[in-house]
Amino acid sequence: MTGLSDSFQRPINYLRISVTDRCNLRCIYCMPPGGVQLMSHDDILSYEEIYTIARAAAELGIDKLRLTGGEPLVRSGLPELVEMLSRIETINDISLTTNGTLLKRYAAELKAAGLQRVNVSLDTLKADRFELITRSGGSLGQVLEGIEAAREAGLEPVKLNVVVMSGINDDELLDFADKTIAEEWHVRFIELMPLAGEAAPAGGFVSAADMKRRLELLGELEPCLPSIGNGPAKYFRLAQAKGTIGFITPVSEHFCFNCNRLRLTADGKLRPCLLSDYEVDLKTPLRSGISQAGLKESIEEAVANKPRQHQMAEGYVPRERPFFQVGG
Numbered sequence: 001m002t003g004l005s006d007s008f009q010r011p012i013n014y015l016r017i018s019v020t021d022r023c024n025l026r027c028i029y030c031m032p033p034g035g036v037q038l039m040s041h042d043d044i045l046s047y048e049e050i051y052t053i054a055r056a057a058a059e060l061g062i063d064k065l066r067l068t069g070g071e072p073l074v075r076s077g078l079p080e081l082v083e084m085l086s087r088i089e090t091i092n093d094i095s096l097t098t099n100g101t102l103l104k105r106y107a108a109e110l111k112a113a114g115l116q117r118v119n120v121s122l123d124t125l126k127a128d129r130f131e132l133i134t135r136s137g138g139s140l141g142q143v144l145e146g147i148e149a150a151r152e153a154g155l156e157p158v159k160l161n162v163v164v165m166s167g168i169n170d171d172e173l174l175d176f177a178d179k180t181i182a183e184e185w186h187v188r189f190i191e192l193m194p195l196a197g198e199a200a201p202a203g204g205f206v207s208a209a210d211m212k213r214r215l216e217l218l219g220e221l222e223p224c225l226p227s228i229g230n231g232p233a234k235y236f237r238l239a240q241a242k243g244t245i246g247f248i249t250p251v252s253e254h255f256c257f258n259c260n261r262l263r264l265t266a267d268g269k270l271r272p273c274l275l276s277d278y279e280v281d282l283k284t285p286l287r288s289g290i291s292q293a294g295l296k297e298s299i300e301e302a303v304a305n306k307p308r309q310h311q312m313a314e315g316y317v318p319r320e321r322p323f324f325q326v327g328g
């Protein structure tokens with residue numbers, strides 16, 4: 001295997017796969033208030049097609065996969081896909097990003113199929129606020145049970161993703177951080193990104209620097225050394241804490257220079273950057289009988305055109321697809 005790298009010499013070894021654009025929640029920072037246009041079922045890649053693309057990507061040097069959505073667990077038979085992907089010899093890490101509402105039902109089955117870890121999105125510890133943020137009938141209790149089930153199944157470490165919005169949930173920063181002291185909670189605070197097609201994002205922006213200042217009321221945040229994870233989060237720990245606190249700063253401090261990822265949309269488009277509308281269609285050639293070599297060439301084309309960095313600071317956000325279509 002030669003390994004895959006882009007035109008800025010960044011090694012590319014990570015593919016995030018959105019398995020569906022459907023979701024059972026409607027988070028205010030992710031879904032526009034006016035509802036969404038869903039993809040037609042025929043447009044969505046079958047598990048066999050996802051497997052074929054993942055295998056071609058693995059032959060080029062991808063060794064890490066993450067399943068996302070929409071909500072990946074609303075697609076039926078997800079453990080079956082995990083099992084297929086885990087048969088690709090050179091893939092050594094398969095993880096899942098989920099809203100956690102269906103995790104209790106599937107955690108053990110996913111683990112048995114070969115899933116290694118989960119990230120769960122959880123933006124509040126207050127039941128009534130959960131309904132407000134997710135605009136849904138889903139419940140906080142279901143998510144907390146899902147997290148517990150994931151731990152019991154050994155899908156660890158369970159990381160919690162919190163999108164911080166001023167006036168919505170920023171008053172809970174200390175409550176989340178407090179949870180990391182006594183329990184092994186790994187909380188990652190994410191800066192709010194503007195929602196595609198929306199004039200203003202739901203809730204106000206809070207920078208990671210501001211979050212950190214507020215959290216230091218609980219004590220000094222010590223950097224975790226050596227640094228943990230190989231993603232964009234920077235991790236810290238409060239003195240004596242069992243868990244960790246991470247910050248993901250797509251807005252205030254981009255991490256493009258370290259970006260190692262590609263994204264596959266549920267309708268089979270390969271996007272080398274979350275925040276650019278450039279994408280390469282893999283579904284049409286796949287359904288027209290493209291060879292494995294041709295598929296690999298298309299993947300290489302997307303990698304070669306991976307932008308150096310996003311342009312959010314200059315006010316550019318992708319217009320074509322909201323995050324629930326690209327997987328965040």
Ligand code: SAM
Nearest residue numbers: 029030069070071097098099121161192193328
């Ligand atoms: N439904 C799953 C979930 O919520 O974890 C997976 C898909 S969701 C699009 C993936 C991640 O994107 C979530 O952690 C979510 O918090 C994040 N996300 C969505 N919209 C965002 C925004 N406007 N700013 C920052 N993060 C966002």
Ligand code: SF4
Nearest residue numbers: 023025027030070099
């Ligand atoms: Fe659904 Fe995840 Fe978007 Fe929330 S963040 S609406 S759970 S896809």
